[in-house]
Amino acid sequence: xxxxxxxxxxxxxxxxxxxxxxxxxxxxxxxxxxxxxxxxxxxxxxxxxxxxxxxxxxxxxxxxxxxxxxxxxxxxxxxxxxxxxxxxxxxxxxxxxxxxxxxxxxxxxxxxxxxxxxxxxxxxxxxxxxxxxxxxxxxxxxxxxxxxxxxxxxxxxxxxxxxxxxxxxxxxxxxxxxxxxxxxxxxxxxxxxxxxxxxxxxxxxxxxxxxxxxxxxxxxxxxxxxxxxxxxxxxxxxxxxx
Amino acid sequence: xxxxxxxxxxxxxxxxxxxxxxxxxxxxxxxxxxxxxxxxxxxxxxxxxxxxxxxxxxxxxxxxxxxxxxxxxxxxxxxxxxxxxxxxxxxxxxxxxxxxxxxxxxxxxxxxxxxxxxxxxxxxxxxxxxxxxxxxxxxxxxxxxxxxxxxxxxxxxxxxxxxxxxxxxxxxxxxxxxxxxxxxxxxxxxxxxxxxxxxxxxxxxxxxxxxxxxxxxxxxxxxxxxxxxxxxxxxxxxxxxx
DNA sequence: GGGCACAACTTGACTATACAAGTTGCGCGG
DNA sequence: CCGCGCAACTTGTATAGTCAAGTTGTGCCC
Numbered sequence: 001x002x003x004x005x006x007x008x009x010x011x012x013x014x015x016x017x018x019x020x021x022x023x024x025x026x027x028x029x030x031x032x033x034x035x036x037x038x039x040x041x042x043x044x045x046x047x048x049x050x051x052x053x054x055x056x057x058x059x060x061x062x063x064x065x066x067x068x069x070x071x072x073x074x075x076x077x078x079x080x081x082x083x084x085x086x087x088x089x090x091x092x093x094x095x096x097x098x099x100x101x102x103x104x105x106x107x108x109x110x111x112x113x114x115x116x117x118x119x120x121x122x123x124x125x126x127x128x129x130x131x132x133x134x135x136x137x138x139x140x141x142x143x144x145x146x147x148x149x150x151x152x153x154x155x156x157x158x159x160x161x162x163x164x165x166x167x168x169x170x171x172x173x174x175x176x177x178x179x180x181x182x183x184x185x186x187x188x189x190x191x192x193x194x195x196x197x198x199x200x201x202x203x204x205x206x207x208x209x210x211x212x213x214x215x216x217x218x219x220x221x222x223x224x225x226x227x228x229x230x231x232x233x234x235x236x237x238x239x240x241x242x
Numbered sequence: 243x244x245x246x247x248x249x250x251x252x253x254x255x256x257x258x259x260x261x262x263x264x265x266x267x268x269x270x271x272x273x274x275x276x277x278x279x280x281x282x283x284x285x286x287x288x289x290x291x292x293x294x295x296x297x298x299x300x301x302x303x304x305x306x307x308x309x310x311x312x313x314x315x316x317x318x319x320x321x322x323x324x325x326x327x328x329x330x331x332x333x334x335x336x337x338x339x340x341x342x343x344x345x346x347x348x349x350x351x352x353x354x355x356x357x358x359x360x361x362x363x364x365x366x367x368x369x370x371x372x373x374x375x376x377x378x379x380x381x382x383x384x385x386x387x388x389x390x391x392x393x394x395x396x397x398x399x400x401x402x403x404x405x406x407x408x409x410x411x412x413x414x415x416x417x418x419x420x421x422x423x424x425x426x427x428x429x430x431x432x433x434x435x436x437x438x439x440x441x442x443x444x445x446x447x448x449x450x451x452x453x454x455x456x457x458x459x460x461x462x463x464x465x466x467x468x469x470x471x472x473x474x475x476x477x478x479x480x481x482x483x484x
Numbered sequence: 485g486g487g488c489a490c491a492a493c494t495t496g497a498c499t500a501t502a503c504a505a506g507t508t509g510c511g512c513g514g
Numbered sequence: 515c516c517g518c519g520c521a522a523c524t525t526g527t528a529t530a531g532t533c534a535a536g537t538t539g540t541g542c543c544c
Contacts, residue, residue, distance in 0.1 A: 004526075004527060004528090005527080005528075006527075006528090040528085040529090041528060041529045041530070042529090042530090043527080043528055043529070043530090044527075044528065044529095047527085047528095061536075061537090062534095062535060062536050062537080063535070063536030063537035063538085064536075064537055064538085065537095
């Protein structure tokens with residue numbers, strides 16, 4: 001079953017925006033150009049553009065071509081899944097150092113995190129230090145379901161994007177849940193982030209699911225405050241309940 | 243200049259959803275019913291529904307009427323502006339204790355927060371402890387622009403919603419910016435939240451603007467971790483950049 | 485060079501129509 | 515009572531068209 005045309009159009013434009021080919025502030029092709037390019041009526045083109053506007057990727061007004069929004073508007077939570085993309089978007093140099101990557105028996109905690117049934121008894125766990133302009137910024141603990149994490153055992157995790165590698169090996173990510181809170185640095189955090197035990201860290205946890213709803217990845221990312229925060233801008237239609 | 247029909251339709255449905263008239267899980271009128279009700283073609287109706295879907299308020303699929311989404315999907319950041327609404331939504335009892343409400347000369351920090359020009363020399367500042375089921379959960383420091391804060395000096399801030407009071411007195415809120423990070427508890431935090439100085443607190447800062455873009459309120463809310471966190475669920479169209 | 489008018493371009497909103505895909509309800513037969 | 519088939523309903527996608535509102539570019543005149 002082929003994807004609807006309006007989704008194909010939106011996806012292609014989204015890719016061109018995210019890759020940087022269409023930079024913030026740049027005009028996108030006009031509606032009539034897109035209609036010609038896709039041999040489409042105006043309906044699907046307009047629907048695709050409406051979708052991208054709703055995602056915050058496009059801005060503009062009547063009579064003018066749509067332009068790519070500035071990153072600050074589009075990204076606050078889009079980048080929750082990619083540390084490197086976020087760092088690059090703020091003009092900093094991302095880096096990483098994999099401290100540990102191991103297949104091991106699943107602890108009760110790991111089982112809970114991945115929602116494992118009693119049948120599966122191993123997971124892949126990773127500890128990774130994330131750098132910003134060469135300095136420690138975040139310590140990332142990841143627990144992968146075995147079938148996913150095993151793929152990484154054959155990959156040099158400091159050579160490139162784990163996500164790209166997993167995707168190119170058939171792993172399909174479908175949904176993610178994020179929880180943001182604050183924690184006190186434990187001994188491992190303190191050692192790698194260069195802070196005192198008990199110091200406040202901003203924590204972002206993430207449960208990533210595949211198309212069947214199975215949790216394939218759990219992350220616990222601990223950020224040094226002052227370097228990183230999460231931001232959101234509410235638009236003009238401020239809604240409020242009291 | 244009348245608002246476009248599709249916006250009117252969306253707004254009316256949004257109101258019915260937010261008021262509870264259309265409860266989570268409830269079906270909304272069919273497209274053809276809405277077309278008849280609004281004497282409209284299918285286009286504007288579909289556009290309104292698409293907008294509400296993009297906002298996370300509606301769910302459903304082909305062949306079935308749209309249904310109202312469960313609050314968990316729609317609310318993560320909708321409730322950033324209302325502590326009471328959030329507490330109530332999780333089945334807890336919100337409470338509050340105003341520790342201080344004062345009109346005072348604007349410090350350089352207050353000036354920076356509100357973006358004050360040299361002309362204005364006073365602000366209204368408030369310190370408030372927020373309770374959850376009777377226990378301390380969050381310490382809130384608020385700096386109001388003088389014209390807004392002055393209204394509160396005649397209000398019993400522990401008797402009800404400041405927001406409602408300000409709105410009923412003509413204050414129009416238009417937009418807000420939120421920044422979430424982690425901080426170490428200072429002496430004031432420690433005294434009121436019952437923690438050790440230096441303990442990690444989850445901090446949410448907020449700049450609230452009126453329709454003219456002027457910052458009328460700055461908040462610095464510090465939450466006890468373990469009680470409060472921020473969450474977000476990404477839908478099926480997981481987007482990722484590496 | 486600047487300002488104005490007009491044409492061309494562009495998006496926003498809406499109507500009408502058609503077909504595909506999916507859901508729900510009803511009637512009939514076993 | 516249950517299952518199946520079919521009709522009616524419903525949403526999803528797309529084409530074609532029209533008009534309003536806004537922007538941009540060009541040419542002409544001062």
